[in-house]
Amino acid sequence: MKPTIRILIAVAALFPATHLLATTFQPNNRIVRQLTIEPGGSVWIDNPFGSIDVIGGEGTVISVTADRSIVASDAVALKEAADAVAIAFDGDSKVRLIRTVMPALRNAHATIDYTIRVPKNVAVKIGSKSADHIRVSHITGSVTVNGFAGTVIMEDVSGASALNVVNGRVIYDYQQNPIAKADVQAVNADIDVYVPASAKFEWLADTINGDILTTFPIHGGRFAGTIFRGQVNGPGGPTINTATMMGRVLLLAKGSNPGQASSMRLNPPQHRPTPGDVMLAPAVKVQLPFHNGDWPFVASIADIAIGEIRGNAHIRIGAGEVELGAVFGQCTVTLMGGPLNLGDITGLLSAHTGAGDILVRAARMGGEVSTDGGLLRVLYTGGPMTLRSGGGDIIVGQTSGAIDAQTTSGDITITGDPRQRTLKVGARTTQGNVNLIVSPRFGADIDATIVTSDPDVNEMHIDFTGLTVRREQAGAKTRIHATGKINGGGERVELYAAEGDIHISAQAIAPVRLANPRR
Amino acid sequence: MKHLSDEELMSVVQAGDFSPASELYDRYSGRIYNFAYRFLKNSESAEDATQEVFMKMIKHANQFHGDARFATWLLTITANHCRDYLRKAENKVTKEGEDVLITLPAPAERSPHRNLERQQVKKMNEKIIQEALMLLPPDQREVVLLSRFQGLTYAEIAQVAGCSESAVKTRVFRAIDFLRKAFAGDSRGGNQCLNVG
């Protein structure tokens, strides 16, 4: 007696402390149902949280077993959840719907695990948010799965199948040669397909960030962009499409050793690189303190951080971030998207990103820098430089070479090296200000234009004398045009700002001194 | 009123309407006050001077002909006022032509701890400049202020100061020479004895 009481007391004392781990199995936690279904009918299962096992067999009815488990922080929440979470059975003998009723729960989380036996010729349709696993086995009808997270296993499914998953893993286990198409679309899932070695089918594999591996010998396989297409065991047969954006695809012949799978990317059967082809190596993360010699690099997705490239750099990436501390030669970087952070570039620079910011600390020989949208910042350029932004500010910290800068929307700020008595500058923005900062001795032929719909706000601020400023109306807009020579004249400086100000400021500027590049 | 030029505003004043006074004050008070402050070396006199100058701007508006820049005209008024002010015996601080013993802090040298020292160097420089400027004789101080801080050409300064252009150049030359010496300091550092005037 006494020991029992003690134990009870102990349990009671524990309960408050572990409030988050309170799990209670209640007597009405399991539902078992049988439902009639016509041959060739459909079963639809909608269950946000919990595993789903659909097993095809020789029977003629649907047999559903659902186990519910609820985790709640206290007894009240537990009861609320238990009362609210239920299963709805709808439909008729042609189409059966099995639906988990799950309202928003307070302080509780519920999952229902289903095991459903069906006649093997039904069509199966599954919707899920998060499941430990979804398994469909021995089905000859069509199968559709829409999931977010979890492992999806297709075991001996000979009907057509379409899977759409986001995160997790997909496994196809064919026990016969496939006779119907399979279409897998995933975002962050790896796809493994196991097929009998004698199967004949067309294989499409598409991944940007992962590898494509197989133990089958593929003849006539080729890449078109990111999509690999090949025939297994000859032409004909269904199409198996395995597309996963960030995962990898593995096609294994049953009985073969996965370790022997060869990569279609690294050893493509017949690969002639096409000019636009960027996707050769799978996703990489490269971090090096330095690299001796030239560094050519192509990848579909890569994050690059290299301290020094002691040679020329040629980098082409689909998406990623590139950070180079110093390049002692020419530097060409092209990204379809992603930010660029470049340090000291000794040779000619050519940098482009489809979308993202570009920062260059020093482009000693100048070059060209462009983004289709983003901020361009070049702290120093020693040679002529072209800058283009599809939308965003352009800043040149100090330049001793000619500048040609254009942005469709943003400010342009250019500071001239005080050691240059004159510089050729072209700056044009169709929405924003243009600021040119030069030493008081700077000489140039100025042609500056503001086009504005508010002449009270947008003005020319010029620290130099010698310019004539004219205002004229052009329709609804005012055009302010300043021309003339400053300090006796020099190279041509053409500035254009729409809906913005133009500043030409004379300032004492400390010239940038570059360190000698270490060799 | 902001979009009207100085000359246009002055025409309004000349016609008897004093409402542009505030706008003109806003535009130029900074320059006038700073010039007077650096020239007269104390803030009270600078305040009086500023007020006087702007009142004269209104009272003698008809003397502005638009042939010179408004800024130059206003500065001429200011410089004249300040010079008159100093000429009055009771406003003199030191008699000109005397040797004056100055103690200037030695300029800070470069140091490995750049950021902190740079702030201190900056403060030190400011202090030296202010003191050195104050020690210049008025005519040299005037041209430095007009040239460096008011952006006038030597021709304009000659007009404002009421002397010849070559006199202006000489004064600038001497002023910079003095300031440079004050600034460069001695390698021995510490106190210096500089001949003023």
Next chain:
Amino acid sequence: MSECGVMSENMPMLLTESLDPVQRERTHQHIESCAACASEWSAMKETWQILETLPTVEVPARVKKRFLAEISAASAVPANVVPFRRRSAARWLAEAAAVVIVGGSAFYAGHRTTPNVDPRSTPAEITSYSIAESRVLPAASISPTIEGRPDIQNVQFTDASPSNPQIGVSFDITSHVTVTGKPADKSMVRLLRYVLENEDKMSPSRSRAIDWVRATYSRVDNPDPEITEALANVLRNDEHQGVRIKAADTLQSMQSAMTDGTRDALVEALKNDPNPAVRVKAVEALAKLARSGAVLDPDMLDTLRKKAAQGDENVYVRVKAAEALSSIQPR
């Protein structure tokens, strides 16, 4: 005089660019070839440059007061000038408790002709003041509700400083006004929202406004969600992609103040904005949200999923969408 003597005399002129081109060239060439003159020139330049560090002193406000007082005593009011009724739009400011009105009795019949009337003054005497003066109002003293649609122009911003934690927003509305306060003052938030959303022609200053809002409010704990709402509206509506890019970028840095409305705006931008950089910033903001564990609604998930799979979308956007999805735990 020796060559060096002449060049020495030229140096002050060189400092102020007062030499003609021929002389300038000759002087420079001499300097470059003569060590003594070169060092003298560099010392002179250094001195000249250091002169610039002389700080500008602020004119005390009382000087202006005295000046304008003296003027008003000296001038006469033309008898045929009649004051206008005040515009209701300006009432919002006129009700402020701490309005500094400077005396002055002349009117200027320019394009803005409405003087403010102090409601607390007796009807018999109307205190009027010159249009071009400046007023400073504490945010706490003005009502957060902006009545009418006052036309505000020429917006400028003042940062907080270590010695003065107040921020300021100034603008012209009939006269020049500066509103000072703390970032959390509701009136300040409302005013900034008005600036961000309503300056129709003002896209350049809207861009500056966004920069300033970002700099100011990123240092504030729990910034007012109205600020992010305003930024979301800019993201939705501004026709200039540079401004939209900035708005999306700023939203990314103000996660804690995001509302459903701002999240929707980011999803919209990801779905539909024509500029890839805006889409990049939007997806980065959503990815950041996902990583921080915020609950994302089905529309957002769906958009991210579609974007990840969209073949013609910018690869970077696709990758970021996929990354965002991988860090989501559906509850």
